[in-house]
Amino acid sequence: MKDVSQFYGFEFRWLYVVDLVIVIFLVIQLYRLLKGSLAFNIFLGLLMVYVVFFVVRYLEMPILTNILQNFINIGLIAIIIIFQPEIRKFLLVLGKKTPLSKDSFLTKLFLPDRFKSYKEEEHIINEVITAVGHMVASQTGALIVIATTYRVKFDSASSITIDGNVSAKLIESIFEKNSPLHDGALIIVGNKILAAKAMLPMSDSPNLPTRVGMRHRSAVGITEHSDNLAIVVSEERATISFAQDGQLTQNVSLEELKVKLYEVLVDGY
Numbered sequence: 688m689k690d691v692s693q694f695y696g697f698e699f700r701w702l703y704v705v706d707l708v709i710v711i712f713l714v715i716q717l718y719r720l721l722k723g724s725l726a727f728n729i730f731l732g733l734l735m736v737y738v739v740f741f742v743v744r745y746l747e748m749p750i751l752t753n754i755l756q757n758f759i760n761i762g763l764i765a766i767i768i769i770f771q772p773e774i775r776k777f778l779l780v781l782g783k784k785t786p787l788s789k790d791s792f793l794t795k796l797f798l799p800d801r802f803k804s805y806k807e808e809e810h811i812i813n814e815v816i817t818a819v820g821h822m823v824a825s826q827t828g829a830l831i832v833i834a835t836t837y838r839v840k841f842d843s844a845s846s847i848t849i850d851g852n853v854s855a856k857l858i859e860s861i862f863e864k865n866s867p868l869h870d871g872a873l874i875i876v877g878n879k880i881l882a883a884k885a886m887l888p889m890s891d892s893p894n895l896p897t898r899v900g901m902r903h904r905s906a907v908g909i910t911e912h913s914d915n916l917a918i919v920v921s922e923e924r925a926t927i928s929f930a931q932d933g934q935l936t937q938n939v940s941l942e943e944l945k946v947k948l949y950e951v952l953v954d955g956y
């Protein structure tokens with residue numbers, strides 16, 4: 688990699704191009720991750736401090752340079768604390784794109800047992816779709832979280848453990864208007880309904896439409912810092928929406944929801 692060329696006095700090395708491509712890739716991932724969240728504004732603020740620091744250092748202004756240098760040193764620790772959920776998510780996104788991730792060609796080649804059939808996932812998808820279809824028709828409000836990892840953050844004290852196989856009938860009876868479990872969210876992990884009546888963290892994203900209520904806001908909240916898919920059936924409007932990566936997609940059809948479920952449960956993204 689010592690291919691060095693001279694352009695008007697500038698030393699060109701291929702490593703610089705690789706360096707730049709990696710930085711662009713990381714910045715795009717970071718942007719996609721933070722876009723639409725409050726953390727994005729904090730990130731812009733920190734970026735501005737960094738730019739001002741470089742300017743005052745270049746202009747050789749010693750006091751400001753000193754103050755900002757100290758701020759940046761402490762800021763690094765603050766960044767790790769403030770952005771702890773985002774950093775975790777960022778590493779998760781990166782991990783998904785490595786050649787050793789679940790559905791990569793290399794994994795399928797060298798770990799053929801991963802190349803299993805998707806019967807279980809297809810069963811879950813069909814049951815969820817059937818339940819959602821019936822609940823839209825009967826205008827029954829529902830919130831279902833499909834967790835792709837076991838780290839689902841919800842208030843377990845207020846939730847009720849179910850630990851039952853995923854079935855449309857069970858989902859529908861939980862959200863039945865007279866059921867004592869119909870409030871809150873139903874959590875599906877793997878092939879099990881883990882819990883019902885779960886209270887989720889509410890999103891404070893300023894980008895959500897103002898008329899969006901608590902059910903939709905908590906669906907967005909649970910997907911902001913983890914790899915979950917949250918499905919909402921609106922009681923008021925009899926519509927289907929889903930949230931993923933902190934983004935709410937409203938008024939989707941059952942077919943579109945099915946495609947999304949295949950993406951999440953079968954394709955792994």
Ligand SMILES: Nc1ncnc2c1ncn2[C@@H]1O[C@H](COP(=O)(O)OP(=O)(O)OP(=O)(O)O)[C@@H](O)[C@H]1O
Pocket residue numbers: 828829830869870871872885886887888889898899900901902903904905920921922923924
């Ligand atoms: N933190 C939370 N976690 C999970 N579910 C919640 C939470 N807060 C409220 N909910 C659920 O949202 C329901 C109230 O929904 P609300 O009408 O405010 O929202 P919405 O988004 O407008 O939904 P809809 O369109 O169905 O009316 C509650 O009955 C409860 O089941």
